[in-house]
Amino acid sequence: MELKQLGERTWYVPGRVNLGYYEEDGRGYLIDTGLDDEYGRKILKLLNEERKGVPLRAVVNTHSNADHIGGNAFIQKRTGCEIWGTRLEGVLTERTSLEPFLLWSAWPFREIRGKFIEAKPSKVTFFGTTPLTEGPIMDTALTAVPLPGHYLEMFGVKTPDGVFFLADALFDPAILAKYRFCVMVDIAGAYRTLTMIEGTEAAWFVPCHAPVTRDIRELVRQNREGLAWVSEAVYDALSEGPLSREDILSRVGMANALEMDAAHLLLNLTSVSSHLTWLSNGEKVEPFVKDCRLLWRHKEKEEKEGPPDGFSGACP
Ligand SMILES: [Zn+2]
Structure with a gap:
């Protein structure tokens, strides 16, 4: 130390x-x-x-x-x-x-x-x-x-x-690649935070889970990509029909060989939930209850070719 x-x-x-x-x-x-x-x-x-x-x-x-x-x-x-x-x-x-x-x-x-x-x-x-x-x-x-x-x-x-301590606003690319769902509770807020950090001058930036740097822009870009990746994965998981939050996590987790224990699974569910809220606020998906399950589906009027607008980082 x-x-x-x-x-x-x-x-x-x-x-x-x-x-x-x-x-x-x-x-x-x-x-x-x-x-x-x-x-x-x-x-x-x-x-x-x-x-x-x-x-x-x-x-x-x-x-x-x-x-x-x-x-x-x-x-x-x-x-x-x-x-x-x-x-x-x-x-x-x-x-x-x-x-x-x-x-x-x-x-x-x-x-x-x-x-x-x-x-x-x-x-x-x-x-x-x-x-x-x-x-x-x-x-x-x-x-x-x-x-x-x-x-x-x-x-x-x-x-x-001139030092800016950034807490967990950004994660190292290796962490993003390994865990995919880094805990997030507010996706619109996360994008706003990345934009704010990108536009801030500092002699040193200190994220808690990435190396210190004098130039934060590349890390911001990677984290924006990481957020968009999860949103797209959650949206795409619903392509073949409605799923519960747990099923969405299972689809994405299995497809990417993610390992998790009970605590980690619940942390990942938090991120799935926040992306569902974000997609729902952007009129991309909607919830409904069937057979005593809370399910999510693509929203009808957004059903067109390719991923919906907004994945590039713009807030809905
Ligand atoms: Zn942390």
Whole structure:
């Protein structure tokens, strides 16, 4: 584990989840904390070695997924630091059993309560409005930038020395190719976020799940393609007739040799659902209930040759 400097007061820790670190007025701020206690312990050890004597004032959580908040509980217990999050994500960070609850839409069963889904809870201080508008994070020079798409109220963090932490707004092409359905809850929002990132100047861009870069445009392009691929796959799965959400996932998953356990399957279903909502808002597909199943079909008037308009990234 290594602390790499990107700006005068900004560093990052490369890893499975790239974490951020920032200093202002002699105090430190961590941007996300990794997966678990062990990761939290390693981060604190690293900061203690590299930034000795700088107290950790707060953790800034970009969103509440377990791989971003999993080190919170350990770090807060050891240092007494605050945890800052937006209201919706903050509630999930304090009540982490709601993460698998959202996947299952009821109190979850054991198999989806592993640490990759449900982190240890921590105490959060909320900031910002709901929905979040761009603005300062508490009394610091850090700016929160809303990043709709991946989760409920995720945001990126801009530092005054030109580093833009992008949370899970973008994924590495290898991750896109391997998993296909990267978790998304709002497809229109995801496209808006990609366009915003593309038009933003920064000295460094730091996605959590892709290498840091000075030029983000190629990664934006690849992620836009990834979204369009899933939308098309979901739409095409309905070509031979109506299917349920689960059947759509099964078709696409089997055709692309995707592997998944129960938790991963439910995460993928979240993405199928958000693409169905997006296609439905664009009048491409419609739901109906038959034989006690919620089924989806192409919408009649859109039944023409080739995929419908809008797959190139335009919002319906
Ligand atoms: Zn993540």
